[in-house]
Amino acid sequence: MSKTHLFSALAVCVAAPAVAQDQNDGEQDRAEIVVTGKSLEETGRALEECLARGCPPEEDIRLTLEHAENQFLSGEYRDSGKTLRKSIGRNKKYDEELPLPVSDLHRAYARVSEHEGEAKDFQLATLDMRDILEDGLGEDHWRTLVAEIAVGDSRAKLGQPDDAEDIYKRVERHAVEIGQPRVAMYARMRQALLLQSRYDATKQTHWRTDMVERLEDIRDNPLPGGEEFVLMAEVMLAKLDRKDGDASSTEALIQRFAERGGVDRPVLLSSAPLYTNEDLDRESQRASSATARLSTRSRNTAQWADLGFWIDPDGRVTDLEVLRAQGDTDWLKQVARHINSRRYAPLKQDGSTPGFYMIERYTYTARFADQTTGTRMRKREPVMRIERLDITPDNYSQPVETG
Helix, strand or coil, rough: CCCCCCCCCCCCCCCCCCCCCCCCCCCCCCCCCCCCCCCHHHHHHHHHHHEEEEEEEHHHHHHHHHHHHHHHHHCHHHHHHHHHHHHHHHHHHCCCCCCCCHHHHHHHHHHHHHCCCCCHHHHHHHHHHHHHHHHHHCCCCCHHHHHHHHHHHHHHHCCCCCHHHHHHHHHHHHHHHCCHHHHHHHHHHHHHHHHHHHHHEEEEEHHHHHHHHHHHHHHHHHCCCCCCCHHHHHHHHHHHHHHHHHHCHHHHHHHHHHHHCCCCCCEEEEECCCCCCCHHHHHHHHHHCCHHHHHHHHHHHHHHEEEEEECCCHHHHEEEEEEEECCCCCCCHHHHHHHHEEEEEEEECCCCCCCEEEEEEEEEEEEEEHHHHHCCCCCCCCCCCCEEECCCCCCCCCCCCCC
């Protein structure tokens, strides 16, 4: 059974379906999932031997990604970033010759930096990834356009929503002009998600009104080839209905999937938010205390956990457990609450899909920000955040040995 690396896959977004390739593009895009099955010692030795014999850059990059992934999954975030930086330095001269593999290195480094709290490195690595694809494949290639959306995502995540909106709109217009409807629909959906985040943060009703209009347009006027985004729009509209005390649209979605015979891949239909008002208030109080500001040990030591759970035939989460963890785990209570609240589409009832087994990595981190001290000294921001990465095995049905 083949596996693909979580670092080398083309990520499009956490919440949206993947954007597939053009029909004329012979390459099959890979899903964002996971584990090599090799030990950390094995992948490290393989990379060392490769470099010792002067292996080709393609092999260097492949083995780098395997080893960096293993380091990341083992909680060695800094070592993972160091492994990737060294490979980027060795292989930057192949940007034009090998744009896909070299861009994978930058994408991987962006992900590690995000979990490590290195906001600037996260931003710059995402830009480098986009630039390499644009130079190597051209600005009209679907991979370049999706990478540009990833740049927008990074701007949104780093508190620059206006920049993100401009990027999403620009990509949508360009994708329509050159006949890339699925990418255009993806960019349109990112605009809706950005409006949702703005509404959630401010509770200003005009953001909600704009979001509903955008979602209804996606639902009612899908571009050819982008119909899968209709479901996502329906899920988001149903979420708004639930907030208003009306669960009927969610139940209708669940019933519709059941009547169609169920699904053979996980399709998330609803969940409670990861952060509640209580969580935000608690974190704000903690961040304002002198003890929290002075306590650097927990902030500078990676706190992470891998959570595994089953999705049963009715689409409900069961048997949630912490497979392994490093550091304090009190913060996992809100993660567990979030995962247990999820409702997925019902599974196929023909016995071919007894359940899905999912594994997700969560990291409790804080970004580095120089301005928190008023000096050039690097220090973590006072407010902690939770980063998530799906590391599910690609058969969806068998728990992975993690020991």
